[in-house]
Amino acid sequence: MRVLVAMSGGVDSSVAAALLVEQGHDVVGATLKLWGGPSDSGCCSVADVEDARRVAQQLGISHHVFNMSEDFEASVVAPYVAEHARGRTPNPCIECNRHIKFDRLLERARRLGFDALATGHHARIVPDPERPGRRRLRRGADTGKDQSYVLSMLGQDQLARLVLPVGDRTKASVRAHAAHLGLRTAGKPDSQDVCFIRAAEGREGFLGRRLALHPAEVVDLDGGPVGTVPAVELVTVGQRRGMGHGDDGRRRYVVSVDVPGRRVTVGGLDQAMTGTVALAAGTLRWVGDPLPPGARALAQVSAHARPVGCTVGRGPAIRFEQPQRPVAPGQTVALYHADDPDAVAGAGVTA
């Protein structure tokens, strides 16, 4: 099989490429230049590209750099900024997977005559036990490193052309394999956070350069003023940091953010808890057959959140079996099968 492997310069995708070579496939590596500005790995992530290129050399495969920075700016960074300006909290990694890796890059791989695209994500693609010829997306073997959440938007067309070689390995075994092969990425730390935001600058610094940030008043659920925040655009529903404590001494949580009204509403945890979350129209996508309304499922609301029982309602909306901390608008809710809790059923973006 001819496989194009997306090599980020990290250990997972290095080993993904190595495993494909060991399996006898015809492998070509590609590293995406996504962000042209400063980042924690140097301008244009030069260090990461060099690592990926060196690993490709060590494996004896061709390597190319694809400059997708214009698309990344247009379909990931600009919407990230625009969503914050509306008081929403998007997940840029999911948008990058949706628009860049599993759309533009997958399409490019097809045009270039590759049978499949591979990445170093910790997740597994397996045959659907109920529907011959179709596939399921399951959590990675290393539950602590599982990345099925950030792949939860994938459909059958994409799964059919995607290979995830490290999904059935633990991170420790991935590192051990890289060390065994003498790959220079073996000991590289896991990437953290958003690639286009430097740790020293933070989300505040980045958005502050791109957006006019506005102070806002903080009110309780009765509308009584309890304080102010310096930048309403940086406040997230469900956040408790910086919101202080109520008269009863209990921590306050953000219940809602009104950017045009310059107002943040806070409440105690019991007041902030919610039983449902509405999904934005048209964003709910299913990996296989849609779950019928009323079906039970497990919902995961962020990359590392614990999945919780829910039912799929009309609207579409997700009804939690137990009240949950509110889910910020713009976040992705990944749904897993109730009877196969490691398998992604679908995903949507909260309204």
Add this chain to the structure above:
Amino acid sequence: MPDLCYLDHAATTPVRPEVAEAMAPFAAGRFGNPSGGHRAAAAARLALEEARESVAESMGCDPGEVVFTGGGTEADNLAVLGTLAAAAEAGVQVDAVCSAVEHPAVREPARAAAKGWFGAGGAPVGLREAPVLPDGTIDLQALEGLLEPTVALVSVMLANNEVGTVQPLAEVVAAARRRAPRAVVHTDAVQAAAWLDLSTAAAGCDLVSVSAHKLGGPKGVGALVARGGTRLRPLLLGGGQERDRRSGTQNVAGAVGLATALRLAGVDREAEGARVGALRDRLATGLVAAVDGLVVTVPGVRALPGHCHVLVPGADREELLVLLDAEGICVSAGSSCASGALEPSHVLAAMGIDGGAARGALRFSLGRATTEAEIERALAAVPAAVDRLRH
């Protein structure tokens, strides 16, 4: 893996066997430091000074005007920053004029100077960019308008690295002498050196940059010709080598390599230029005939004989490179950043080619080693690759 079909001579060229042979003694046995006082040093110094005389003859200057550098980029940096720094010592505003299609080795130091490279104490540097016409040649009328007595540096390349356009350098020099009499005129001749006789083509310039590896020499060595005592502030400080213009123990083997490569290029320049130019024309005509909508960016008569830059509508250069690389065909698609990612071309933009058309840019650059068979291979592979990407 298929045999290499190397059509990227504008990026670098194979070292000519005669050059490697001339360098060999200095890479091993004759190791002396040319600045020393004993006989081991004297042997190295002899080679270095003979190389300097040979370079001077090829470039049409005096041996004392040749400054050996660590390559074309260093020569360009020394020309731009060294000239502006020397001019700025007077403490008044100095201006620099560059063409809009200069190589980054000129463009970036010029921009850095304008952004305060010399620090808070230095005089301000104003940078003006002279536009180019659609074929990449400098707009002489616009250039005239930018020139005035405050201009301390005029830098216009002899031939462009991306599209191959040869500039009307004599006219540029004449305009500079007329309207900016104090200006130092620099030309980046790195790309042109393989094909043009610099002793005539760059005769009027005060500063001329060359690089050995673009014409069959080794990487990591170049020279800046600084005519008539042109004032340069050195970038590298130390032992005062190269008459205080470039400190650091000289790369003797490299200097010998550069001298040999320049001398050999002159031996059969016209015949080789005609041969390669004919192959290039065959490639250009063949591509136009075989690929629907393909446009040759600069007509052959305006370009260096080795350059064939084309725009392929409906195909992405990154994808073309992957398919051609798989066939063993080495071409380029413009300038890359340090990561190796292709960047939007400031050269094509300056020529008025929009970003969409520039997506399909491919540069074939032929050299002394190029054969007819390689051109035929490219003529078979390129249309097939374009076809695949368009469907």
